[in-house]
Amino acid sequence: MAAWDKKILWAVMLVLTDGVQMKIRSSRDDGEFKRGEAVTLNCSAAICTIHQLEVTWFRDGHALSETGPALHLSYLTAEDSGNYTCGLKRNIRTLSVPYSLHVEQGGGNPGGGGNLPLIVGLVVGVLLVLFAVILVVKR
Known part of the structure; x- marks a missing residue:
């Protein structure tokens, strides 16, 4: 066979x-x-x-x-x-x-990234205010 x-x-x-x-x-x-x-x-x-x-x-x-x-x-x-x-x-x-x-x-979003633009905007705003305060104090 x-x-x-x-x-x-x-x-x-x-x-x-x-x-x-x-x-x-x-x-x-x-x-x-x-x-x-x-x-x-x-x-x-x-x-x-x-x-x-x-x-x-x-x-x-x-x-x-x-x-x-x-x-x-x-x-x-x-x-x-x-x-x-x-x-x-x-x-x-x-x-x-x-x-x-x-x-x-x-x-x-498991990481809570839905609020990320708001948080970044808030941090940038606070930094700008601090920078402005530092410039005014130095003068």
Whole structure:
């Protein structure tokens, strides 16, 4: 018996028709996030799970560079807000229903950096007043 006779070759073909709807599931139930948080969006089809297929992600209709069944967004900012969809790379008719993600613009920064401009302005103002006082006293 030849060596190739002992090998079993498996081929899997997935055919998605126009009626198949892709879905996005989030690692959190709601689409409301604070700046600095993270989220993972998972793309799946109702009839099967997607492991090795080429999935394309879109935000507000524009293709993202990330591919694959999961989209991980870390340290969210307001620029990440939008409507996310996914679909099979070679079949644009498989686009999912949009997942709306909203990131609050203010607060939510674990380091408290939301107040940084105010603090810097206050420090600069105090330094300017001190400098002015020193100039007046020296005269």
